Amino acid sequence: MKSLVMEKKGELSLRDFPDIARAEEHLGPRDVRIRLHTVGICGSDVHYYVDGRLGPFVVTDPMILGHEASGTVIETGAEVTTLAVGDRVCMEPGIPDPNSRATRMGMYNVDPAVRFWATPPVHGILRPTCVHPEAFTFKLPETVSFAEAAMVEPLAVGVHAATKARIRPGDIAVVLGAGPIGLVTALAALAGGCARVYVTDIAPKKLEIAESLSPAITAVNVAQDDIARRVLADTDGWGCDIVFEATGSPRAAAGMFAPLAPGGCVVMIGGQAEPVAYDAGAAMVREARVENIFRYAHVFPRCVAMIASGAIDVKPLITRTFDFDDSVRAFEIAASAPAGDVKMQIELPQ
Incomplete structure (x- = not known):
């Protein structure tokens, strides 16, 4: 064989x-x-x-x-x-x-x-x-x-993450990282009810692909712009409801609470090759909820159905x-x- x-x-x-x-x-x-x-x-x-x-x-x-x-x-x-x-x-x-x-x-x-x-x-x-x-x-x-x-397999990761985030219709989300998992997570977040999703990266082509997926996706090149500053400016200083950490980068993960609104949720998706800095104070003052995912469970039929219906492309x-x-x-x-x-x-x- x-x-x-x-x-x-x-x-x-x-x-x-x-x-x-x-x-x-x-x-x-x-x-x-x-x-x-x-x-x-x-x-x-x-x-x-x-x-x-x-x-x-x-x-x-x-x-x-x-x-x-x-x-x-x-x-x-x-x-x-x-x-x-x-x-x-x-x-x-x-x-x-x-x-x-x-x-x-x-x-x-x-x-x-x-x-x-x-x-x-x-x-x-x-x-x-x-x-x-x-x-x-x-x-x-x-x-x-x-x-x-x-x-379907990578999409299942994004759908599992969106499920753990407990998205409510109209939520605003940030996805850190425009790799395959970051982009399927952005699609899953929109399908789950988010009104807008910010996607960050340093690769212009990946960000171009991200914005092409939906008019509700805003790409932010973090080599040129600060995602927390951008989100806070767009939300009258309140912040986003959900942050999906999909980079696997300790440097990116270190700032994951910065754009988050009080009572918001961070979902850890990216596989970390080494321990990441966790700003307990930033999490505490927001009373942030932190979820972790490992692969996925019970979502493959949902993913097939969403692709089949055109809900996710x-x-x-x-x-x-x-x-x-x-x-x-x-x-x-x-x-x-x-x-x-x-x-x-x-x-x-x-």
């Missing part, structure tokens, strides 16, 4: 990976076998490739990358009832222990035993086929393309597509962080 394999830090190869083929030879009664079509390149994939680790997760053995995916069902287990051969699907990549305490409480995303694609030691899905549980595989409406379906975020045979080059380009790219995807041969 030809796969994109991270051999070690800084080294990728396209090669046969017989171990995964053997591991998925047999189909469980409630599993489906999927032929992969489109796989997105996530920032976590790039972190593993460049740094060999992401937070506490360290790659010690060769690992197949990729977890943002769509494809077609080619085989079903004996007890599968909601999917059939030929169905176009997207897949939620984290499989929890159904008997864990976290799962039974509805927080299956924080189950310590969750097996998440392309998180060591679990292999990802930049390969021809995979086996996945029916319960975490979602049929696509005809109006949703494979490329859009591969965006993720197509402008897909800025480059590569053939599977060009996967190594695709990751090399992604690692260089081109200013004009948001989401890069890889299409597998059909």
